[in-house]
Amino acid sequence: MRERERELVNYEKILLKNMETPGYTGDLAAYERAGGYRAIRKVLKEYKPEQVIEIVKKSGLRGRGGAGFPTGTKWGFIPKDPTLTKYLCVNADESEPGTFKDRQLIDRDPHQMLEGTLIAAYAIGAKVVYIYIRGEFALGAKILERAIAEARAKGYIGKDVFGSGIGIEIWVHRGAGAYICGEETALLESIEGKRGLPRAKPPFPAINGLYQKPTVVNNVETVSNLPHIINRGPEWYAAIGTPKSPGMRIFSVGGHVKRPGNYEVPLGISLRELIDEHAGGVRDGHRIKAIIPGGASAAFFTPEHLDVKLDFESIAQAGSMLGSGGVTVMDETTCMVWAAYNLLGFFHHESCGKCTPCREGSAWLYHILERIEHGEGRPEDLAQLERLCGNIAGKTVCAFGDAEVAPILSTLKHFRDEYEAHIREHRCPIGDGVAALAAR
Amino acid sequence: MRPYEGECLMLSESAKSRIVDLFPRYPDKHSVMLAALRVAQEERGYVTEEAMGEIAVLLEQTPVQVYETATFYTMFSLQPLGKHVIQVCRTLSCALVGADGLVRYLEQTLGIKAGETTPDGLFSLKTVECLAACGAGPMMQINDDYYEYLTGEKIDRILADLRREGRSPLASGPFLIPLLISSPP
Numbered sequence: 001m002r003e004r005e006r007e008l009v010n011y012e013k014i015l016l017k018n019m020e021t022p023g024y025t026g027d028l029a030a031y032e033r034a035g036g037y038r039a040i041r042k043v044l045k046e047y048k049p050e051q052v053i054e055i056v057k058k059s060g061l062r063g064r065g066g067a068g069f070p071t072g073t074k075w076g077f078i079p080k081d082p083t084l085t086k087y088l089c090v091n092a093d094e095s096e097p098g099t100f101k102d103r104q105l106i107d108r109d110p111h112q113m114l115e116g117t118l119i120a121a122y123a124i125g126a127k128v129v130y131i132y133i134r135g136e137f138a139l140g141a142k143i144l145e146r147a148i149a150e151a152r153a154k155g156y157i158g159k160d161v162f163g164s165g166i167g168i169e170i171w172v173h174r175g176a177g178a179y180i181c182g183e184e185t186a187l188l189e190s191i192e193g194k195r196g197l198p199r200a201k202p203p204f205p206a207i208n209g210l211y212q213k214p215t216v217v218n219n220v221e222t223v224s225n226l227p228h229i230i231n232r233g234p235e236w237y238a239a240i241g242t243p244k245s246p247g248m249r250i251f252s253v254g255g256h257v258k259r260p261g262n263y264e265v266p267l268g269i270s271l272r273e274l275i276d277e278h279a280g281g282v283r284d285g286h287r288i289k290a291i292i293p294g295g296a297s298a299a300f301f302t303p304e305h306l307d308v309k310l311d312f313e314s315i316a317q318a319g320s321m322l323g324s325g326g327v328t329v330m331d332e333t334t335c336m337v338w339a340a341y342n343l344l345g346f347f348h349h350e351s352c353g354k355c356t357p358c359r360e361g362s363a364w365l366y367h368i369l370e371r372i373e374h375g376e377g378r379p380e381d382l383a384q385l386e387r388l389c390g391n392i393a394g395k396t397v398c399a400f401g402d403a404e405v406a407p408i409l410s411t412l413k414h415f416r417d418e419y420e421a422h423i424r425e426h427r428c429p430i431g432d433g434v435a436a437l438a439a440r
Numbered sequence: 441m442r443p444y445e446g447e448c449l450m451l452s453e454s455a456k457s458r459i460v461d462l463f464p465r466y467p468d469k470h471s472v473m474l475a476a477l478r479v480a481q482e483e484r485g486y487v488t489e490e491a492m493g494e495i496a497v498l499l500e501q502t503p504v505q506v507y508e509t510a511t512f513y514t515m516f517s518l519q520p521l522g523k524h525v526i527q528v529c530r531t532l533s534c535a536l537v538g539a540d541g542l543v544r545y546l547e548q549t550l551g552i553k554a555g556e557t558t559p560d561g562l563f564s565l566k567t568v569e570c571l572a573a574c575g576a577g578p579m580m581q582i583n584d585d586y587y588e589y590l591t592g593e594k595i596d597r598i599l600a601d602l603r604r605e606g607r608s609p610l611a612s613g614p615f616l617i618p619l620l621i622s623s624p625p
Contacts (some may be wrong), residue, residue, distance in 0.1 A: 026614070095572065097531045097569070098532070098533050098574050099572060099574070100572045100617075103573075104615045104616055107615045108614050135474075135478075135513070136515070136571050136572075136581060139614065171465045173474075173475075174475065174478065176478065176515040177513050177568075178513050179569065179570075190474070191471055193470040193471045193472065193473030193474065193509065194505075195509055196513075211467055211468070252574060254536075255536045256536060256537075259618050260574070260576070260617065261575050292532075296532065342531065342532045342535050343531075346569050349569055435535065435536060435537055435538045435541060436538060437544075437590070437592055438538065438591045438592070
């Protein structure tokens, strides 16, 4: 607990502040007692939609779903023509392995997210919002439905938002188990009731999105930032973090650490600080072997990368990506071939099947890794893996193709000797990778 | 498992009205597809061919459009399943902290393999991909509920609860980790 207190002193929490306050229930009354729904009132009274877009541009807020695109700029692409119907979709399809922040934002402070959603909808002129929540989040969907009903009963959501004469409806749309629906155009297809197959871009959703109308898709954490940016001003927000990656970020830390959890820190702190100070460090008697810094789609790092700063540019420069903020730590008991094999099991299962390189390639990658891990690898397999990866990345409609090759190419780069040992010794030299279940 | 003979596989009138009630939320009926399939699954425990046919009529789609959607999403089952469907997350973060051991433990305890249903129709077991509970693994979802930080002892209690009461108080509530966060120093 001592370390924890020090950290609380160091950084002022923004998004997790309410929910980390003892006794906070997350209902509408609690949210308003904590200062909630002030920002949307201010926006409706004082700002035109264009001014809200300018404020968000000035804050430097970048999307928290994975790509890090500047939010205000994304909104700016929406045509200003008031006769056009526009849609806002909130991406609550949190499915990137290693990431569990949006679930907490939804479960524990749904009104923070809803207030941000109203601000975003007003800014782009959307009268209808769909919150696309992954199907497995049954509890989260129930919590959101209840929060929306509370807000609707008070006139915060509906035909006349806060008596402004502006109508904004918010509906919860539940997914049904498909990772790819977190990709924004697959998400739109899924809302339209179809298979979640990503669309070719352009046209981008801002021009031709949901029901062929201009559409913005924003992540849960992204919209949750908005009330705070309005309340405290874009200059305040831009001063947190780094100049190009401003603000706080919630990192989900899991794997072999002492204290897995969601930690809200300014962008730009080191990976070492996040793991050692916040997540309690690697479990006793062990040392870090590899780290995935931004969800399963991000390239593996090694302990050499522990001083890399956690902001969009620094991580990209070091060869990986900040992605979804899901940080997975692995200690020396973890076989890297097994880890890549596990993740390719994920990608092989989740490939939507639209593009041949990804659909066929993910199966090939998975089966080659399977045989290497099981001691049946062939000397030519490593070159084969690299050739396959080169024929998938950049050759598909969406970024899934680039994502699925990242675990392989990065483990081949940093741990090639481990692959070679598997093939040479016809076995996994580390062990079967199976962590036992604790009895109690 | 097979449906018993003479079992009604059509949608009930109340299921149909639950589906129709959602139409005003969208500019077209097609968008109600996932919700309609969920209603169908909740009613019979799986999505029947008959229900898919009726959804096609309600949503003004062809039956194959309903079928291709139902088969794309992993949460829909076209075969009957056990009363309690246990889904164990097998993806990396959970695997690092004991997901494989959890699957083995459940297989031994239930006497079935992943992908199977117990002969009494009570439990189905399968492995699934990341459920966004990575910091709280190993974990499993049973029907709508998450169960996290699992140990052998905890699983025994959950299964006993489900056998006895049909539900377990060990299901996760609203998510917040680390849990110690707001305890006083």
